[in-house]
Amino acid sequence: MELPPRRSALKEATWNAHMALDALVGGFATAADYRRYLAGIAAFRLPVEAWLSQHALPQAFSDWEPGLVRDELRADLSDLDTPEPEAPRAFAPPQGDGIVGLLYVLEGSSLGARLLAKRAEALGFSADYGARHLFSQARNFSNWRAFSERMENVCVYDARAAADWANTAFDYARDAFESAMNADHAVR
Template sequence: MDLPPRRSALKEATWSAHMALDALVGSFGTAADYRRYLAGIAAFRLPVEAWLSKNSLPPAFSDWQPGLVRDELKADLADLDTPEPPDGRPFSPPEGEGVVGLLYVLEGSSLGARLLAKRAEALGFSAEFGARHLFSQARNFSNWRAFSERMEIVRGYDARAAAHWANTAFDYARDAFESALNADHAVRRPD
């Protein structure tokens, strides 16, 4: 299946960063693995969603809203007695008109959420306990399609800025997951 031009270009421009993040997220086979994943995704999504809530989207998106999972994610953290990440790492996007690239990363995560929700369910987590954010994203696939359509028609689209914003988002997510993994190892390391 051929992708629309802007989506195809963003996919190509972010391939390496996307694969690096996917490798770090990996697959979770235990509840402890899932808790690490949850800490990492919270350290990524909560600051990014906070930034989005304070900034406007381009006019082409006036009748559309990103699929935010902040409330579900906080409930999942509480379910698993996992602390919210500290506020010390706010999301700071690069210069330029590239918010479409950030939205591409966030909305595209609904594709992966379908697989991750199945993995979480195999560990006993559900749309009602521990994996609300994943099931919310997986059910909201139509939002990805609506975003993709708008992405192709937004005026003043800057392909380089969009790719830079998307790669910044992937890098920020990778840093969040690495921090969660390092914090987990520090807790488990005997002195």
């Protein structure tokens, strides 16, 4: 299946950063693995979603809401008696008008959430306990489609800035997961 042009260009421009993050996240085969994943995703999404909630979206997105999962993440952390992790640093996007790239990363995570939700469920976590954020994202796939459509049709679009913002988001996520893993190893 051929992707729409802007999505295809962003996928290509972020391929290396995306693969580096996927390799770091890996899978989770045990509850301990899942806890590390949860700490990493919380260290990434909580600061990014806080930043996003304080900034306006482009006019072309005025009738659309990003799929934020911070409340579900906090509930999942609480379910597993896991403290909210500290972010490796404050989220600071690059210069330019590229917020669409950040949204591409956040909304695109709903694609992987479907697989991760199944893995979490196999470990005993569910939409009601420990994996709310994953099930919320997996159920919200229509938001990804709505975002993709807007991304392709927005009149003012800076491809380079979008790629910079997306790569920054992937790098920030990778740092968050590394920080969570290092914190986990320090506890042992």
